[in-house]
Amino acid sequence: MDRLTAQQRHANMAAIRSKDTKPEMIVRRGLWKRGFRYRLNHKRLPGCPDLVLRKYRTCIFVNGCFWHGHLVNMQVLENSCCCKIPKTNRDFWVAKIRRNKERDREEQRALASMGWHCITVWECELKPTKREETLDSIAFTLNHIWLQDHGAKAISYPKLDEEDLQMPIAAENQTL
C-alpha cells in the first residue's frame, strides 16, 4: 500500500533523482565491483565531478544524453540519435543544451589544466546490452592512465650518485 501523498512522493522522487540517478549508480557499482575506490561529487573541483579517483587523478562524469546534448553538433545543434530536441519551444531547449555543453567543456578544460584526467560516460552507453563492455573499457582506461602516470617512473633505474661511483668494484668482478 502506498502511504505517501502525491506531494511527498514528488519530493522523494526529486531527491532520489538529484542524488543517485540511475546511470550514475550503474557506474559506481560497476567500478566498485572491479576494485576501484572513489569519492563522490567533489565540491571543490570544477563541475563537481560525479566520481573522483584520486589515485588515478581522474574525474568521471556520468552524463544524460538529452541534457548534455550527446552527439549533438555544437554548430548546427540538430537532433542526434540519442538527443531529440523538442519541437515546442525549440529555441529555449537549444539555448539550454548549448549552455550545458559549453559548461561541460569549460569544466573539463579547467580540470585538465589542474592535471586531472576526465572520463565522460554517456547514459546510452549504460544500456543493459552495452553496460558491462562500457564498464570494462572505463576500467581499462583507468589502468592505462595509471601506467602512463606511474609506469615510466616505476621501471626507471635509480641514478648513481657521487658516493656510488666511488665505491670499490664488487669482489666477483675482480676475480675475472
Ligand SMILES: [Zn+2]
Ligand atoms: Zn547518448
